[in-house]
Amino acid sequence: DALNQSISELRDIDVSFEFFPPKTEAMETTLWKSVERLAPLKPAYMSVTYGANSGERDRTHEIVKRIQQQTGVVAAPHLTCIDASRDELVNIAKDYWDSGIRRIVALRGDLPPGTTEKPAMYASDLVELLRDVADFDISVAAYPEKHPEAPNSQFDLLNLKRKAEAGATEAISQFFFDASVFLRFRDRAAAAGIDLDIVPGILPVTNYQTLLRFAGFTNVHVPSWLHKQFEGLDESDQTTRNLLGANIAMDLVKVLAKEGVKHFHFYTLNRSELSYAICHMLGVRATA
Ligand code: FAD
Numbered sequence: 001d002a003l004n005q006s007i008s009e010l011r012d013i014d015v016s017f018e019f020f021p022p023k024t025e026a027m028e029t030t031l032w033k034s035v036e037r038l039a040p041l042k043p044a045y046m047s048v049t050y051g052a053n054s055g056e057r058d059r060t061h062e063i064v065k066r067i068q069q070q071t072g073v074v075a076a077p078h079l080t081c082i083d084a085s086r087d088e089l090v091n092i093a094k095d096y097w098d099s100g101i102r103r104i105v106a107l108r109g110d111l112p113p114g115t116t117e118k119p120a121m122y123a124s125d126l127v128e129l130l131r132d133v134a135d136f137d138i139s140v141a142a143y144p145e146k147h148p149e150a151p152n153s154q155f156d157l158l159n160l161k162r163k164a165e166a167g168a169t170e171a172i173s174q175f176f177f178d179a180s181v182f183l184r185f186r187d188r189a190a191a192a193g194i195d196l197d198i199v200p201g202i203l204p205v206t207n208y209q210t211l212l213r214f215a216g217f218t219n220v221h222v223p224s225w226l227h228k229q230f231e232g233l234d235e236s237d238q239t240t241r242n243l244l245g246a247n248i249a250m251d252l253v254k255v256l257a258k259e260g261v262k263h264f265h266f267y268t269l270n271r272s273e274l275s276y277a278i279c280h281m282l283g284v285r286a287t288a
Contacts, residue, residue: 003254013282014263015041016172016199019270020049021059027270031063034272039071040286041279044263045103046073047139052080052109057092065099076139077101080109081126082119089126093133103137105172106130106163111149124159127166140164142171142198144185148219157192164196171196172265175203175214177223177248179255200256203267204249204274205230206241246274250281257282 017038022028035046046067050060060077067075077096081089096104108123121129123140130136140163143156150156160171176182182200189198205211208230215222229244253264264282266275 003258007254007257007281007283012262013257013284014044015275015279015282015284016044016047016263016265017268017275018047018049018201018265019063019268020051021056021063022270031270034268034270035067035071037272037276038268038279039067039073040288041276041284042287043073045076046071047076047078047103047105049078050080052107053083053112061096061099064101068100074103075101076103076105076137078105078107079126079130080107081121081123081129082109082111086121086129089129090133093130093136097134097136101136103139104130105139105141106168107141122159122162124162124166127163127168131167137170138168139170139172139199140168140196142173142185142189143219144173144176144181145219145221148217153188157188157194160189160196161192161194164194168196171198173198173201174218175201175220175267177221177226177252179252179259181221182256183259197263199263199265200261201265201267202249202253202275202278203269204245204278206238206245206269206271206274208233208241242274246277249274249278253278253282 019031019035022031048060048063050057064075064077067073079092084092106123106126108119108121108126111119127138127140130138142160146153146156150159163171173182186198189196212222214220226248229248230241233241266278268275
């Protein structure tokens with residue numbers, strides 16, 4: 001009751017939505033339906049991923065431009081530095097700025113499997129490079145459960161601090177399932193003097209098997225209660241899985257909102273239903 005009461009009193013919650021470039025025509029249709037459905041919620045921005053080394057940066061750029069033109073919502077391309085030279089990155093950034101893009105999600109990208117050398121650039125270097133090109137709003141990644149390559153949490157936290165000092169304006173967290181994991185991380189970041197808004201990345205789960213694959217290579221802990229929630233469900237029963245996924249994400253978001261979180265970032269997986277329902281619960285309403 002106390003949680004629901006505090007939710008009903010909430011004001012001024014910001015949201016943002018993440019999409020990925022679709023691979024099939026059917027997925028393309030789903031993406032644009034989702035963008036149209038979520039745009040009236042007036043998100044702070046919509047971001048579009050770019051798979052490092054995928055060679056699909058132009059696809060990301062096209063989708064970002066179309067979101068801005070079609071909906072008027074600020075759209076942000078994800079940009080990785082693991083697969084481009086400094087000169088290329090400067091040109092990409094200039095091109096983005098010239099086409100009206102003002103926000104970038106700046107990432108290093110995953111190392112190709114089997115890499116042993118130290119990468120030429122980390123995300124903090126990319127933030128610095130972007131800052132020199134133009135006055136972008138720059139989001140970076142943060143890892144409440146530590147990035148898989150980092151030797152320890154403190155090392156990883158200092159990396160986030162470097163990204164902040166290089167000029168990032170916001171950090172989006174990796175997804176997580178335990179609110180206290182995020183809240184502890186936020187406290188540790190504040191104690192380390194990291195002056196960044198740390199936005200929780202919310203992954204509404206509808207497919208447990210896909211989640212397990214994601215969680216495996218991202219170092220995200222999947223609690224046993226989550227396993228029990230999805231255990232024994234028929235793969236074809238999407239409606240039941242959606243209801244469970246929404247319920248789990250709503251519980252998480254309620255606790256975070258009560259703890260003062262004012263901005264939520266949704267990993268939509270290009271679907272709108274769950275994110276829309278969670279936003280509605282948070283008091284975020286569509287406006288014309
Ligand atoms: P960094 O901040 O550079 O950190 C990478 C690792 O290097 C960390 O372990 C860090 O502690 C360590 N490190 C940093 N500096 C140093 C140093 N000087 N010496 C030694 N170690 C150091 N990937 C994509 O390909 N495309 C996307 O669109 C995409 N979007 C994402 C969005 C979000 C919100 C998140 C959380 C992740 C996303 N990723 C994406 C995944 C990301 O690219 C990988 O997690 C990648 O391995 C690390 O990227 P980073 O920007 O966090 O790197």
